[in-house]
Amino acid sequence: MKAIKLFTCTFFLLLIGFNAFAQQKYVVSGKVVDELSQPLAYATVLLLQASDSVMAEFSVTNNKGVFQLKGIQFGKYLLQTSFLGYSTTSNAIEVGSNIDYGEIQLLKVDKDLKGVDIEAEVVPITIKEDTVEYNSAAFKTQPNANVEDLLKKLPGVTVEKDGSITTQGEQVQKVLVDGKEFFGNDPKIATKNLPADAVDKIQVFDEKSDFSEFTGVDDGERTKTINLLLKEGKKSGYFGNATAGYGVPDDVYEGKLTLNRFTRSTQLSVLGMANNINDQGFSFNDYVNFMGGFRSLMESGLGTFQNGRPSAGLSSSLNSGITDALAGGLNFNYDLSKNTDLRTSYFYNKIQNTLLSTTERQYFNNANNYNTNSSTRQSTDIDNHRFNYRFKHDFSKRSDIKVKGTLLYNEGSTTLIQDQKSIDETGATQNNNSSSNVGTGDSYDGDAELTYRQKFTKKGRSIVLRGSLAIANDDLQSSLNAINNYTTYTDSILQRQFYFKDQLELGARTSYVEPLGKGRYIEINYRYQQQQSDLNKDFFDVDPSDDSQVLNENLTNKYDNTYRYNSAGVNYRLDREKYNASIGLDGQISELDGNLISTGQMVNRTYRNLLPNFRLNYQFAGRKRLRFNYETAINAPSIEQLQPIVDNSNPLQVYEGNPNLDAE
Structure with missing residues (x-):
């Protein structure tokens, strides 16, 4: 018996010692x-x-x-x-x-070895100048894993819960497939839908701007980019994957399908997905402002507008609650010739989100402590369509033309039901209120940009001409039914709110670069921008007895305005092996002309400003670098900020415009 105890004690002591040693x-x-x-x-x-x-x-x-x-x-x-x-x-x-x-x-x-067979070893990471390249063969993933699962294995790469990617201290803004765009500029569509086993190498680098790539003059602008290099067997032919799953007792499901047809000149990808496990597989950026309008209409009972457009906000709730997601799309890249290529994509997604929340708060005040209990039920339904296109043609090695743009359409609805009660220290109810908000609406946006670039015979001399057009339209409606019970009285609000806005924006820009010597350049630029807006914001009080509407003139606002500016400037650029720097000065004249239809007033403002800028990029030893940017810009006040009208649409944030506001 003693021998057994001695053996047991010795075994555990050795085990503890081994674990301590191993750790x-x-x-x-x-x-x-x-x-x-x-x-x-x-x-x-x-x-x-x-x-x-x-x-x-x-x-x-x-x-x-x-x-x-x-x-x-x-x-x-x-x-x-x-x-x-x-x-x-x-x-x-x-x-x-x-x-x-x-x-x-x-x-x-x-490099000149011939007739010699060399067995290649798997090198997980290779650094080529400014590019870090990962070999996917060195990082094992599960069958049917997607690119996001592969990225999570890479040292130095972090994938957040929402699917955003961070590497080298910066967020990845763009994901390419064999150097080509994939479903526009949404990195998550590529990482969440492409199969990991189709990828050979993952390249991480800072992509230079189009201006730098074409002119050879480094303007210091960088975009953190991942390029997915496909395996040779995937560059020609069909590949894809399909997954599906179902779980009980909560009736959760997930299904995903991707099909790709690639050749040397064509990339065709079709994808579809559906689930109710809060995995959207795409970004919310397209409709964050659209759905934010409903949030702003509902906050604090009556709603708020910021700078003439509903403020963003509802997107955060889509990451909570229960979300049913449905999405599908097509990406088509085609190289028509060695000098001409086309990039297009269409993507549709539908989100249905339900959020139930209960909140208890305790407030401490020297004179009066109290608690609030609130419950919220919110349901949201969004449909989003997005079409991206880009066409590029090289006339020669010295000149090219590019057309690109986006078309976007959103429609949706949301319902928000809230109940709140305030209780004092004795347990007595001080006040309670309940509200119901229902909002519907749609919006469309479109933009197009045409760019012509020309290099001249003298090295470093170039000119860039660019024109742009953008349109936007918002049409939102909301109804509010609120009852507030206080200790001595009760009031109620029954209101309908309508928001309509049209916007047109035109722009033109030219930039001329002249070399002054080795690594020294001067850039002269000019820019014109004009934005026209029409806004109707109508608030109606509703009589519950007969459902008749009476215009609330204190909250209603209508105006049209035009904002334009002319800007001309000069920049001096210095480009060296370890650093590049630029310093410049722009002169800008801005004009704001507005017609306040609600009051019959006219607003006319002119702003003149000098805008300096400075940029420095320095490359230290050991891949360390320093980036310093100093830029100035004009933020002119909006028409609403200049109106001497009280806006109490949000009782907790009453404000009045100031006609004497200056630009900042």
Whole structure:
């Protein structure tokens, strides 16, 4: 018996000791050099599990060729080192303490080798100048995984709960497929719907602006971009996947289908999805302002408008509650010739969201403490259609033309029912109110842009001409029925609200660049912009006895206005190997002409401003960089902000316009 107890105690002591030992973290360090023992900066060093080659940690050498792999647990690993243009090495190591591996020598690969078969090793990460490239073969995913699942495996890449992607400290704004747009500028459509097993490499880089790419003059603007390089077998032919699932007892479901037909000149993708598990598979950006209008009409009983258009807000609720999502779309990219290409996509999505919430709040006041209990039921139904297009033709290596634009249509409805009660310290009800809001509406937006670019014989000399057109229309209606009970009296509100706005915007811009010498340029630019708006905001009080409507003139507002500006400026740009900088000054004249139909007043304002700008991008050693931007712009007051009319549409935020407001 004593022997058994002794054995048991010894076993547990050994187990505890082993666990403590296994949980210790160690550091593996070393230096990567070439055949002449010169340090190789930015070489990739990976530590792979010896059993299955899954990556445990990675590092990039500094400008002295030194690397450190931190937080390594006890175990057997493969230390893999790679550098572009050099052979890859793999060395077995066993970690049980901190390890200084010393120098790792890489040999240059002979580019002229012929008739030699080389067995390629899987290099998980390669750094090519400003691009970080991940090899998908080094990151294992489950069958039927999508690109988002693959991105979650990549070191240095973070995928948030809402599907947004962050890498190198910045949010990814664009996802390309073999260098081409995929369903416009919504990264989530590509990452949530393309299968992971179709991807060969994932490239992460800062894409330069169209201006920089064409003129060769770096303006410092960057867009964090991911480019998905497809496997050779997927670049020609059909591929896709389909998944479906159903769960009880909550009757949850999910279905997804993607089908792709790719050739060297064509990309055709069709996708569809449906679920009720709050996985939209796309971004909310298209209709955030549209649905925000209903939210603003309903807040605080009577609703608010900001700058003539309903303020955004409802999109946040779509991430809560229970959401049924239905979506489908088609993406078509076609290279008509070596010099001409077409990019188009259509996407439809439907959201049905139900949100139930209960809130209890306690307020502390020296004179009076009280509690509030509230319950909310909100249902939202949104339909969204989006069409993107882009056509580009190269007349020659020196000139091209590009047309691009977007058409967007939204329609939807929302219902918001709220009940609230305030209770004092004694438990007595001080007041209670209930309200019901119903809103419906639709909106459409469209924009088009035409750009012509021309390089001249003299290197660095170029001109860019651009024209733009945009239209927008909002048509929203809302009804409010509210009852407020106080200790001494009761009041009620029965109201209908109508909001209609038309907007037309025209723009033109030209930019001329002249080289002044090696890496020095001067840019002269001119811009004209004009925006015309018509607004009708009608509020009617309703008589519940016969449902008759009486116009509430205090809350009703109608106007039309035109805002235009002319801007001319000059920028001096300096482009060097490690840095680029620019400094400039614009002069802008802005004019606002408005007709306040409700009051018969006219508004005329002119603003003259000088707008300086400065930009610096500096590249330090070790892939560290500094970006500094200083820009100035004019924010002219809106017609509503200039109207000397009291707006009490929101009793908690009553304001009156100031005709003496200046631009800021």
